Amino acid sequence: MTSADPRTNPDNFCYRHPDRQSFVLCQRCLRTICPECQTPLPVGVICPECLAEQQKGARSAEVKRMPGRFARKMRSDRPVVTYAIVIFTLAMYLVQLIPVVGGAVTSALAFVPAYAVPGTGLPFEPWRMLTVAFVHSTPLPFHVALNMLALWALGRSLEPLLGKARFVALYALSAIGGSALVALIAPGTVVVGASGAVWGLLTAMLIIGRNLGVNILPIAILLGINLVFSFVGSGVSWQSHIGGGLVGLLVGFIFSRTRAQERQPLQAALLVAVGVGLLAVTATVPALLYL
Incomplete structure (x- = not known):
């Protein structure tokens, strides 16, 4: 009571x-x-x-x-494309280690400039400009390890920021850009590795970070270290690094200038133009060397 x-x-x-x-x-x-x-x-x-x-x-x-919308937002924050590329590239590296089979896979996917130029007497296989990013030098395990570590570190920030489709476009165009410069400057070389694609991510991050007001000094330092390594490293294709980096700068500039929703069609058109331009230059300019 x-x-x-x-x-x-x-x-x-x-x-x-x-x-x-x-x-x-x-x-x-x-x-x-x-x-x-x-x-x-x-x-x-x-x-x-x-x-x-x-x-x-x-x-x-x-x-x-709003279950669908909420679930899509939660999934979009995870860099699943980055993880998928890393896993697939590492799996391909393990396949490359298999005797006989590994050599055939490397030969089928590596970039040889003559395969991207019609009329050289070799099959016309321009897709090698992209598939080169999925095979690496087998005697040098640190090559694939460093590339995948850089991809993992950069992709976790860039993919959620850009979205999956733009991230894939940036990675692919950077890889193609690296191959294009190899064809223009060193047409007699055979190239493997994702260095061009990774450099594209690095330089695109530099441009995008600057436009967003982010401190880009750590990115610039990392870019400088990689630049030195590209020129002094034994067996490293500096042409691929520089080519991918230049394309990454261009794509990053396109992304930063076409962020508005109404400019998305222009963005898509510019990305397609970059890809077509790289393929066209690779297929025509080096052809003079094979005449």
Whole structure:
């Protein structure tokens, strides 16, 4: 039983602050709450615990009303394309280590400039400009390891920022750009590796970060270190690095200037133009060397 004296009745004190007397009840749980614990509603007041439950229920209802949209937003934040490229490239490297089979795979996917130029007497296989990014030099495991580490580090930031389709376009065009410069400057070489594609990600990050106001000094330092390594490293195709980096700069500039929704068609058209231009230059200019 409760006391008849309001001053000694515990029901007349705030359940969260027992030293504060009050005669106001939460409209949901009917417990006594002091002015500090009261949240006004259109009718009555509510205590903090009931308010939290009410807000939680409202958020759950919001998610249930938009399950597809909510799920797509959650999935879009995960760099699944980056992880897929890393896993596939590492799997291809393991296949390359298999005797006989590995050599055939490398020969089928490596970039040889003559295969991208019609009329050289060799099959016309321009897709090698892209597939080169999925095979690496087997005697040098650090080659694929460094490329995939850089791809993992850059992709986790770039892919959520750009979206999956733009990230794929950037990676592919950078790989093609690296192959194109090899064909123009060193047409007699055979190239393997994702260095051109990774350099494209690096230089695109430089442009995009600058436009977003991000501190680009760490990116610039990493770019400089890689630049030195490209020229002094034994067996490293600096042409592929530079070609991919130049295309990455161009694509990053396109992305930064066509961010508005109404400029998306222009963005797509420019990306297609870059790809077609790289293929055309590779197929025509080096042809003079094979005449």
